[in-house]
Amino acid sequence: QVQLAESGGGVVQPGGSLRLSCEASGFDLSRFGMHWVRQVPGKGLEWLAHTSYDGSFGYIGDSVRGRFTASRDNSKNMVFLHMSGLRAEDTALYYCAKDQFAGVAVVDAAFDVWGQGTMVTVSS
Amino acid sequence: QSVLTQSPSASGTPGQRVTISCSGSYSNIESNALNWYQQVPGAAPTLIIYDNNQRTSGVPDRFSASKTGTSASLAISGLRSDDEATYYCASWDESLPGPVFGGGTKLTVL
Numbered sequence: 231q232v233q234l235a236e237s238g239g240g241v242v243q244p245g246g247s248l249r250l251s252c253e254a255s256g257f258d259l260s261r262f263g264m265h266w267v268r269q270v271p272g273k274g275l276e277w278l279a280h281t282s283y284d285g286s287f288g289y290i291g292d293s294v295r296g297r298f299t300a301s302r303d304n305s306k307n308m309v310f311l312h313m314s315g316l317r318a319e320d321t322a323l324y325y326c327a328k329d330q331f332a333g334v335a336v337v338d339a340a341f342d343v344w345g346q347g348t349m350v351t352v353s354s
Numbered sequence: 355q356s357v358l359t360q361s362p363s364a365s366g367t368p369g370q371r372v373t374i375s376c377s378g379s380y381s382n383i384e385s386n387a388l389n390w391y392q393q394v395p396g397a398a399p400t401l402i403i404y405d406n407n408q409r410t411s412g413v414p415d416r417f418s419a420s421k422t423g424t425s426a427s428l429a430i431s432g433l434r435s436d437d438e439a440t441y442y443c444a445s446w447d448e449s450l451p452g453p454v455f456g457g458g459t460k461l462t463v464l
Binding site for chain 2 (some may be wrong): 255257259267274275276277280281289290291292325330338339341342345346347
């Protein structure tokens, strides 16, 4: 069964750092780009970051550029979101999501598998 | 403020047909595929429409979608109570570059 499972969320102080993990199972992670999307409870979806199928490149959203980066370890079926300089407005549920289509240059917003999310709360 | 614009709410009665709209610009909707997600409370979003009008596996043909220029729409016919959810449109935006989402339309089945 194709699944994604996020972990690593929690409470962190403003200015702090956190690394979120996303474990993939049931499919060949090395073929697919992966994304991080967050959602403030009761609000909409915000795309944050992408890592290409092999980790050689990625895209990053304006609101987190310079503070967040996405990476991956295909040998361990893991994707990561490294977050630093955290702010109160980063408080949200963080999802990892899989590109629907495999390939080198997939430029799309079709994510066919999502994890259940991990909650990050930035508070002193 | 979302890059793609959706009405915040929509409603209909069982059996009715409802349409949810999404508007954007040349750099996103007009130039790239438009996708639709359904999110029920407490759950992660699920992809229901990809590449403008293609239903994902298991999505009933009551759901249909179209795109023209910088606008897109999702239509749900034969409305059912379990269609009650928030629906998001999403597209790649070449100006960022990266995916962008609409603000979501909460569909209520009366």
